[in-house]
Amino acid sequence: MTSVTTGVGPVPHSGEDPSRDQGAPRRRNKRQRGLRSNDGKTAAMLFGPTGLILIALVAVPIVFLLISSFSDFNQRSLFTGEFNIVGLRQYVIALSDSEFWFAILRTVLFTAALVLGSVLIGMYISQMMTRLNGAMRYLVTFVLIFAWAMPNVASSIVWKWLFQPGYGVVNWMLTRLRIFGDMSNTAWSNNTALALICIWMLVVWQAVPYIAITLYAATIAVDHSCLEAAQLDGAGSWRLYWQILVPMIKPNLLVVAILSVIWDFNVFNQIWLVSQGGPAGSTATIGVFTYTKAFVSFDIGQGSAIAVITMLMLLVLTGVYIRNLLKSGEDL
C-alpha cells in the first residue's frame, strides 16, 4: 500500500507554534488552533474510537510480534496454540544466517538503485516539463498519471507478459536490435541479474510519475529572477540546474528521496509476482525473505525476529523523515 500515500494532500499550513497559546487566549490569532483549553473531554470522545482501533489493530499486534520473535512459534502452534519462549535464539539464528545478510545487502543495493534511478529520471522529466509547451506538457502529465495509477499487481502481470519467454514483445524488440543476440526465449525471472533489471524497470516505471510531478511543481514555484540573473552571468544550463535550481528545490528533493527510500525498501508485490524472490532466493529482498520464512516455511518465530529487525531499520529512516518534516516548519 504505497505509492499513493503521503505528500499528496493539500498542505496549506505552516508556522504554528503549539506551545504558545495554552492558557493565553488573548494572544491567539488566526493561525493558531486549539480553541479552548478545557476541551480535552470532547477531543477524547472524538479521538476515542480511532485510538481504540489503533491500539487493537496496531499496538497489540506489535506486542504480539515482539513476543513471537522471542518464541519458537511455528505451523504446529497455529493449530495447537502452544509455543515456547526461547529468548534471543531467533535473533541469534537470524543474525548468523548468511542468507539474512545477503537479503539485507541486496535490499540496500536494490533500494539505492531504485531511488537513484527514479529520482534522476524524475528530475530529468520535471526539468523537461518546464521547457514544453502546453499541449505536449499535458500529454506528458497524462502519461505520467497513467503509469502512476496502474495497480502494481496489474502492472506486474503486464510486465510478465512484456518479458515473457517466447512471445514477450520486449524480447522480440531486443532480438531485433541484434546487439544481444537472440533473446526471444530468454526467461528473465530465471536469471538473477535479468530478474533484478526487469523488476527495477517495473518499480522505476511506477515511481517516476510522483517524483516528476512533485519536482515539477516545486520547480515552477521557485523565484525565477534568480535563475535569470545567473543566466545573464553566463551560466550554462547544466550548471544553472545543479548549482542554482537544485539547491532551491532541495527541501522537496529531500522529502521525495526519503519517501522513495522507504517505499522502495518495502517493495514486495512486484518482486513476489515477477520472480517469487527466485531463482533460489537470489532476488529476495528482506521483505520477501521475511514473508517466505513466516508464510512459506511457517517458521513464524524466525520471521517475526527478522520483521522486528527490519522494523527498527525503517524506524530510523522514518525518524529522519519526521525530523525533516518538523524542521521544515510543519506543525504536527
Add this chain to the structure above:
Amino acid sequence: MSARDNDAVRDIPVKAKKRFPWGRLRTNTAAAIFCVIWFFPVYWMVITAFKPRNEVMTVNPVFLPTHWSLQNFRTAIFQTQFLVNLFNSVLTTTVSVVLSVLLAFLACAALTLYRFKGRRSIMVTVLAIQMLPGTALLIPQFIVFNQLGLLNSYMGLILAYIAAVLPFSIWNMRGFFLAIPVDIFESARVEGASEWQILRMITFPLVAPGIISTSVFAFIAAWNDYLTAFTFMKDQSKYTLPVWLASFSTPMGTDFGGQMAASVLFSLPVVIFFMIIQGNMVKGITEGAIK
C-alpha cells in the same frame, strides 16, 4: 538536460534571435520518446486484451490489431471466479473505506480543532505506523486472527484494511481541516452552537472535498492490496480481485489475452478514480504555483 533553451532564455528578448529552434525540437522529441516508452506497457495491455486469440501469441507481435475481439473479456468474466471475487473486493473495500474515513473525520476534528496533551506524539505515531514494513503487522495479525477464527473471513480482512488505511486517512484529511479558518468556529460558539452541531453543520461541509479525496485514496489502497488478502484468504471463493488476477488461469491454461483483459478489468476503476483526483491535483499544484 543540456538543451540550451529553457524558461529563462525564452523570457529574455535580447536573445530571441530568429533561427531554427533546435533546442525546442530536441526537448519535444525527448518528450515524445518518453511518452511512447512510458505509455507502451499500458498500450500493450489494452491491445492484447482486445486481440483475438490467434493474434496474441505470434512470432512477430501484432502492434496494430486489425481484428478487435471481446473474447478475452468474456473468458475473464465468465470462465473464472471474477464475479464472486469482484463482490468480495467491493464489499471489503467499501466497508473498510467508509469506516476508516468516518473514524479519520472524527480523529482529525480532535487533532486539529482542540488542543490537548500528547497531540503531537499521536501525529508522529500515526505517521510512523504508515512506515512499518508490510510483514511487521501481517505476521502478528495472522497469529491473532488465526486464534480468533478471523482468517479466511471478510471481517478479518476488513479489520486489517482499517489498520492499514486509517493512519493514512488521518494524515491525508488533516490538511483539509487545517485549511478551515478558525474564526468560523469562534463565531459559531458565540452563537451558542454545541460542539456536535458545529461538527455536523460547519466542519463536515467544509472538509467535504477532503473526505472525497481521502475516500478515493483509501479506496485505491484497499482495492490494490494483494499481500494481506493473499495471506488471509485461503478459499478461491474468498479471494479479492488482486489475488484473482495474480493467480489468473482459465480452463485453457495460461492465457495471456485473458490475463490482460483481467488486468484491464481490475485496473479500470482505479485509473478512472485516480485520473479524476490526480488530474485536479496536478492542475491545483500548477495553477497555485504560478500565481
